[in-house]
């Protein structure tokens with residue numbers, strides 16, 4: 562008699578999976594056969610809107626909303642893949658002087674604590690399952706902070722990267738791999754919004770604002786920002802068994818922008 566083999570579809574959770582990079586990640590994981598749930602405040606206009614992926618609404622800067630989203634996710638079972646993409650900077654241009662308590666709290670809440678609080682709620686079930694992989698999307702700004710419009714964001718992403726590394730060490734013994742991905746510029750509406758905010762400092766000259774951003778980066782050797790799909794491919798690789806021995810790593814995907822090792 563042949564033993565019955567039960568095959569279950571891997572479950573993936575993608576925060577910020579409704580727009581930009583997160584939507585590309587959700588599409589990519591779904592294409593590789595996973596059951597995908599996305600968490601964001603609004604369904605956006607991609608797969609969450611047309612029902613191809615499950616949508617759980619939540620503002621992840623709100624601890625109660627994050628806890629409720631975690632409860633809904635856990636009702637499906639322990640996640641196999643958890644990708645934290647939600648993030649971004651909404652701060653005004655102007656550097657340290659433009660950042661008050663509210664701006665600092667907002668950037669830390671969205672770019673660090675949203676991931677921490679969701680991990681805290683979901684990791685126990687992953688430990689019990691004895692498997693899984695977690696990917697935190699940070700930024701090259703963790704290494705190379707820019708001051709104009711993104712100083713608090715950069716500090717939060719550096720904390721996220723450090724947190725991710727520490728968590729990787731703790732969860733390795735439980736069969737859970739934790740890594741981070743640090744993109745440079747990605748061609749998304751969020752990057753356009755940053756240039757719009759910088760435009761205020763250049764009397765409405767968008768080209769000058771764009772040039773200032775690229776100059777602050779010291780140029781992009783590749784000659785362009787990455788596409789959301791390119792970032793999604795790297796995340797899908799990290800989530801796959803092909804990356805079974807990659808743990809506690811931070812993968813930079815920046816077209817050569819960061820010049821140091």
Ligand SMILES: NC(=O)c1ccc[n+]([C@@H]2O[C@H](COP(=O)([O-])OP(=O)(O)OC[C@H]3O[C@@H](n4cnc5c(N)ncnc54)[C@H](OP(=O)(O)O)[C@@H]3O)[C@@H](O)[C@H]2O)c1
Pocket residue numbers: 576577578579580581582583600601602603604605619620621622645646647648649650671698699700701743744745746747748749750751752
């Ligand atoms: N774009 C870049 O150049 C760049 C460079 C380096 C790193 N990154 C990082 O890459 C990630 C994705 O960036 P992106 O440009 O693709 O962003 P994006 O296009 O602005 O998308 C952000 C996603 O996060 C969701 N989100 C935002 N605030 C949220 C909240 N409070 N609670 C729950 N969901 C929230 C958004 O949906 P809702 O608004 O409907 O909630 C959306 O799905 C971010 O972590 C960003 O920091 C981006």
